[in-house]
Amino acid sequence: MSVLRSATLLDGDALAEGLRRQMTARAAQLRRHGITPCMATVLVGENVASASYIGRKHADCAEIGIEARDIRLPADTAMPALLDQVAALNAEAAVHGLMVQLPLPGALDDDTALAAVSPAKDIDGLHPENLGRLLAGAPDLLTTGLLPCTPHAILQLLRHHAVPLSGARVAVIGRGPLVGRPLAMLLSLKGIDAEVTLLHSASRDLAEVTRRADVVIAAAGQPGLVTAQMIRPGAAVVGVGITYGADGRMVSDIAADVARVAGWVTPPHGSVGALTRAALLQNLLMIAERDLA
Ligand code: NAD
Numbered sequence: 001m002s003v004l005r006s007a008t009l010l011d012g013d014a015l016a017e018g019l020r021r022q023m024t025a026r027a028a029q030l031r032r033h034g035i036t037p038c039m040a041t042v043l044v045g046e047n048v049a050s051a052s053y054i055g056r057k058h059a060d061c062a063e064i065g066i067e068a069r070d071i072r073l074p075a076d077t078a079m080p081a082l083l084d085q086v087a088a089l090n091a092e093a094a095v096h097g098l099m100v101q102l103p104l105p106g107a108l109d110d111d112t113a114l115a116a117v118s119p120a121k122d123i124d125g126l127h128p129e130n131l132g133r134l135l136a137g138a139p140d141l142l143t144t145g146l147l148p149c150t151p152h153a154i155l156q157l158l159r160h161h162a163v164p165l166s167g168a169r170v171a172v173i174g175r176g177p178l179v180g181r182p183l184a185m186l187l188s189l190k191g192i193d194a195e196v197t198l199l200h201s202a203s204r205d206l207a208e209v210t211r212r213a214d215v216v217i218a219a220a221g222q223p224g225l226v227t228a229q230m231i232r233p234g235a236a237v238v239g240v241g242i243t244y245g246a247d248g249r250m251v252s253d254i255a256a257d258v259a260r261v262a263g264w265v266t267p268p269h270g271s272v273g274a275l276t277r278a279a280l281l282q283n284l285l286m287i288a289e290r291d292l293a
Pocket residue numbers: 150173174175176177178179180199200201202203206219220221222225240241242243271272273274276
């Protein structure tokens with residue numbers, strides 16, 4: 001049965017393309033001032049998905065005009081060696097920002113690696129100091145802060161489509177440290193002013209909350225978790241969680257029938273991946289532009 005689409009598509013890929021064009025101009029401006037924006041990524045081991053994510057980040061850098069260092073370490077790297085590598089990149093003035101691709105293999109500790117990155121070069125926006133500023137609601141955060149990439153991507157997607165957020169009831173499904181939890185903090189900041197409810201696997205009745213929400217954002221990694229019956233007509237619905245179906249296609253947390261009732265919705269086989277990478281490089285350029293002052 002075909003699903004009649006009435007909702008406006010929240011097309012993250014299209015917005016990401018526009019942001020990459022803007023960033024190309026910013027990178028060119030930096031080069032005119034003798035500054036070569038430079039990012040470094042550290043990948044430990046051979047995880048196929050991680051290697052693919054790193055490859056896409058480097059492709060974006062090549063398109064925009066950002067120099068990118070691709071540092072690969074063997075899967076049996078010990079924590080001190082990884083921390084030495086991160087410390088060397090922290091110390092190198094030519095490197096404006098860096099990230100360690102997670103999850104790390106074996107006994108390597110993700111949180112220790114995140115905390116080792118200099119907070120001033122933390123393009124993931126996941127260092128405890130940068131997350132702390134988000135939690136504290138630092139007043140200049142939206143203009144000068146290093147924001148976590150996926151939450152910032154979602155905020156930009158909603159703003160680009162003029163989805164009202166001030167005073168809006170937003171239901172965020174998933175309390176993970178990369179998406180749901182920091183997103184709830186971001187959307188409730190003064191200046192964005194959403195009223196956020198954070199739902200998770202122990203929540204008793206998701207639908208009871210989502211049916212009252214103006215915006216529903218699912219970052220659970222459960223295919224088709226959010227269905228049309230759970231959505232107030234006209235609401236904005238964002239799928240962040242992704243899984244892969246038997247055919248290898250990406251499947252959203254948002255069921256296809258949501259498009260019949262929502263006012264705005266992300267594509268059924270889409271995600272905010274390209275937009276997340278754009279937010280990463282926005283952080284990088286913001287750091288590099290500090291050298292202009
Ligand atoms: P996570 O495993 O840390 O968190 C998942 C959260 O979902 C948990 O808080 C859990 O309580 C909640 N959850 C699971 N099932 C639920 C249910 N039935 N009802 C209510 N809550 C439920 O994962 P994460 O790192 O936060 O990522 C979440 C999803 O977003 C994953 O699918 C991941 O692949 C995706 N993701 C996408 C991007 C992107 O750029 N597109 C970036 C990061 C994560």
